[in-house]
Amino acid sequence: MTDTTHQPQAQGKEDGLIGRFLRATELDPRLIGMVGALFLIWIGFHAYGALFLGEGSFLTPRNLWNLSVQTASIGIMATGMVLVIITRNIDLSVGSIVGVTGMYMGLLQVEWLPQMLGLGHPAIWIITVVFGLLLGALIGAIQGGMIAYLSIPSFIVTLGGLLIWRGVAFLAAGGRTISPVDPTFALLGGGPYGAIGAMGSWIVCAIACVGVIWLVLNGRKNRRLHGFALRPVWAEWFMGLLGCGFILGATLVVNAYPWPKGILQQYYQALGQDVPEDAFIAHGYAYPVLILAVVGILMTILMTRTRFGRYVFAIGGNPEAAALSGINTRAMTVKIFTLMGALAGLAGVIASARLNSATNALGDLDELYVIAAAVVGGTSLAGGVGTIYGAIIGALVLVSLQTGMVLIGFGDGSYRKIVIGAALVLAVWLDIVYRKRIK
Template sequence: MSDSPHSAQTTTPGEGAVRRFLRATEIDPRLLGMVGALLLIWLGFHLYGVWVLGEGSFLTPRNLWNLSVQTASIGIMATGMVLVIITRNIDLSVGSIVGVVGMYTGLLQVEWLPPMMGLGNPMIWVIAVVFGITLGALIGLFHGLLIAYLAIPSFIVTLGGLMMWRGMAFLASSGRTISPVDTTFALLGGGPYGAIGATGSWILCAIACAGIAWAMMRGRAARKLHGFALRPIWAEYVVGGISASVVVIATLVVNAYPWPKGILKDYYAKLGQDVPEGAFIAHGFAYPVIIMVAVVLMMTVLMTRTRFGRYVFAIGGNPEAAALSGINTRAMTVKIFALMGALAGIAAIIASARLNSATNALGDLDELMVIAAAVVGGTSLAGGVGTIYGAIIGALVLVSLQTGMVLIGFGDGSYRKIVIGVALVLAVYLDIVYRKRIK
């Protein structure tokens, strides 16, 4: 069934059912591979816990909720790293940017603003957030200027930034831990109070499902308007149904994770009540996860619906041709690194809020996790290829590996580094194989 002659789907003789399904739904096979790998990792860790440890603790609402919060800061930065790598650059400084932004943001809240504005002033957290994002963007802007206008390789510039900003973070506090941060600011890191609860989560779920339906209808109308081939109606329903199902399942999971008993007791004590029998207050979606989703939507629109995104892919595909076609590649490089810095600033805000402090270890080695997340998610180091959703799945894969190893008793950081290293090399090898097959 179709509503346009352009929507007719031709069938290639001998084509398999799976290939026909993927062609009709336009689902990226690499996306299926990444999702399949993620599900195998989850299932493997859970079954190992059941069979060896006597308890499966991975596929539980508690662990999956914590996993989503832990992925937020890495995922946010990975969306920016996709743009950097697509344009054949690299940014080794993002972890140190997280450290220096987190430190100065902490000092702003703890030592600088309270004497001027008063302790607990409601504007402190707002100023801290704006300051953190701006500082990150300025650092990224500085890197971009050096790379674009002085022709210094991005590897060298950001390697220098990795060391310089980490040193500045240490000097800013003389090695001290700055805590506690503003109480409202701390909510941005998650936790029982840093989430929107069951009702808010279902409202967000309904909005998301409505947004999916609207996007599907708008996309189909746009295709029809421009005379592009339409997907079969059944394929539209399948894609929309899968997308909505993921949102609903995620909502069910986060709403199945209750507040801990101690926090529940404190909450009712503040109300002057005893804890009711069978009291259950769900966490719902945490603020870091909501921020990450907002960033993903913004970056997806930026990459797929704007001239800026088209220029990014053009530069990555052939920098010389892009320059000859009139694209200001230097200005684009500056903008990309400034955006990367701003995203690192957002990650710093989430990380310091989650710890309720700013420490010198904040963001340590995050640059490796972020680059690995982008590459595992399908971004090619050769440039020109990458997706935002792939980077998020890549971040989920890496954080899942780390979390799973802790749960099964391999909490030593050495083991986790080995696994991340193997995953990174394997991802690059698979990218090379894939690129050879499509040539």
């Protein structure tokens, strides 16, 4: 069978250079729009600071590094919320699940396990992480079972869960703040020691670039094998260079952010040395960011390469038809909410580790930001449409808005809530307009 490539045909005025480029590269126009909006937000906040505050502090390695860490927990939960919303459900309890799992993980590693295993035992943080994931999954399974087998709307079940689990979190420790957490566990929240450094980041960069090149080559091989039209060679090169360029740029940014002077002094004092004048130790990629990347990759594979993912989209497109075709929609609902709960538990790990404590405010209002991130990222509330990478970008957009407003002096939470709410409404309106245009 001979290879075929895309041959753009004249389609009137709309078939211009941009249209041919999008068809050749197969880039999602909505993805381009989200990335463009993200860059506009970044440039806008940086320019505002430079013009009116005397210094542009947004597009700096320090802020971008912190931005990536702050996005991690919301982004992780947003990947699960995509599945929930695609199947025409909602989960309002994820913030409270973060709170209750974080609180019990705090009690486990600070008060319970040290008495059984000994203070500083190397297994404490492992047991704590596994416990948090299992507790979150259990809560999700309970709620999913009520939705699937008792026919209670997901809005009601998870609204009740929002209140119940927040109350359980408060009662677990009597309103106390549990701190400090296990030192190894705390590394999962980021910080100077919670990152892999410059060398580790370059290794990750090299592995990721090899992965991008493999995906491009393997995709072309599969197209040829199954007789699908091939993308033009220049488009394959463009996608490979785009992916590698993004990874290389991100690595340069995280390696340009040095350890603070105070941490450097502690580090060299522990070595019994004076701090060199030209001392520079890069943070590199933080552990929460790497965890988000792994979750994003695994969730994308789950949604695009497995039967589970096909079932999710089938249920979201037409639940009745999916049930008639033999899909066990009830069991799928339980599985989806179980996965959502486990991801909320993982977010609880990162959030409590980053704070080095478990507090009653942990995860407060996170459910709203997670839902907003999924919707801003292109997940349709009508069901059947959504992407994992879109949800992660949506989380980055929302966190960028919050961070940018703090940097330009609008640190009051009221302003941030107004902006996030407006962004959510705007995203839904744009989704409605887009869906009407493609019909």
